[in-house]
Amino acid sequence: MAETAGIQDVMTGPASPAPGPPELRGSPSGFSRTIIIAGFAALLLAIGGMLLVQIAYAVEGGSITPQCRELGITPFVVATDTQPASGIRGARGVCNIISAIRDPWTRAFLWSGIVVGAVTMFVALFTYRRMDTRRRREQVITGGVVGLQAVQAGAFLLYFSSGRVDRFATQFLNFEVLKGYGFGFIQAAKNTLLLAFGGELGGVIVGLMLAMLVLSQRRAVRAPARAYINFFRGTPLIWQLSFFYFGLVLGLGLPFDVFQAALIVFMLNTGAYAAEVFRAGIQSIERGQMEAARSLGMSYLQAMRYTIVPQAVRRVIPPLMNEFVILIKDTALVLVLGLAENQLDIYNYAKEGYSSTANATFFVAAAVGYLAVTLPLIRLVNAAERKLRGGLLGLSVGQQGI
């Protein structure tokens, strides 16, 4: 903490009575405040208004309207001896969504959002240059930008609500059909994470070793590693999965089950990409670091282990993270292997649900599932990255020029 304060002093000059630099952006004005509030109000009208009507219908829980019945959205009736099953599951929820979209209030909210947004945008566009303090100018610009976003959002939603809302709602927004699949989705998320985490972890280890080999001065050491990397980068992952499982496991008889086979292929494949990331990271470390380490009597491997690699690891976290996010999504490729139901990943579990119910809402749920996995991860890694960089590049963080 004390050291951080020291750096702060260097950056901002001698300690001033108030902590932090002085406020130089000036005061806001009534006009600039109005613009920024108008911008956000427009956005709220367009998106919030639409959601509000949806929520109102969902809470109110009206009965199935005649319009819905005309569209074939009727309550589900189990088949009896005399007549076949009719209607759809979740008819009421679907009908509510449709009715809410068709409600004049939705239209009114969307249109008012568009109008307010457009007016704000134009007023901002023609006045922002005349603002006399930095803060006023920033507020007017922000208001104008958010107003533009309100126009876009309103226009899109209006355009979509003019389509075949009934079919869309029935097919993609019928959340009733997901009932009973919750546990399965959790298990699928676990499988996806297991495949992605395992693949990434193994890949990082494989990649680091390959990077060391590829960086060798000796061609005899470099060549096999290079061949491995080129092979795995040069063939599709889906081919690698198929060949490893059908060719080497089923054909050659290697003792792996289908899940293990997938995990191994993800490791080998990620290893090739991670190797290139590590190679670039290691090569980006200044030559002087290796010279300093060697001049102290360290061997090449000691220099790598204690000085070069620890620095390179910090630099390659963002690109490795990128690889990891790609891998999370690529786990969906295990579909070619025909996994058992309890081994399925998120995407293929959703596909299974779609097949058995003929309702595509499962794919919407799959997207939510993926985001539930990836968003916290992205946050976590970003935080880790900031922390790791802290000691190294403390001064470059938070300093902006142009």
Added chain:
Amino acid sequence: MSAEEPLVRLEGVQKWFGNLHVLKDVDLTLGSKEVLVVIGPSGSGKSTLLRCVNLLELPTEGRVWFDGRDVTDVRADLNDVRTHIGIVFQAYNLFPQMTALQNATLALEKVLKVSKHEARDRAMHQLAKVGMDHKADAYPGQLSGGQQQRIAIARALAMEPRLMLFDEVTSALDPELVGEVLEVMLRLAGDGMTMMVVTHEMGFAREVGTRMIFMDEGMLVEEGEPREMYRDPQQERTRQFLAKVL
């Protein structure tokens, strides 16, 4: 090894970088407790010559002896040789992910296999000698150039080398920070350390050097006692150079 065997001996050293002939048949000796100052215009091969001593640059031709050992022999254990030769670089080259203390203890622990406790004591002793013990837990990025360079010197000294190489160690420093580094080097020379110093600090060169060589275009042009050489250079090329920089 005879009593007169110098600590360092270079014989017919040549260095090529691609088609560039950087060192042209250089012979040089350096005795114990000598402070050899190397001067010359940029591109004259001073740094390359210095880096040939601890084999950071491998001579294309010729031999280098350190303490009676031919270190250009392919069988020489360079890692061991380098533990006896400290070097300080123009760009400090501290390890940025480690504190000052960790910078100085790393090689003691990993190369010399000194115990953690003893490594700490040795490193702190050297940090104190360069006046940086109060910053033992600071990271290089938090320190000024002069402070970093003094830590780099302490890191090299912690290995208790028999020879110290200095490669334009003040060239990257702000003018007001040069003094503190030179002061450390002067004290080191006073303590009897054998040193080879590549520098552009002409005044310092005269103060600290027991012997001076002037290099130009990869050749050793003139050799002598610093004061003598400043007053009365023997070679025309030396005269021209000194006239410009003094």
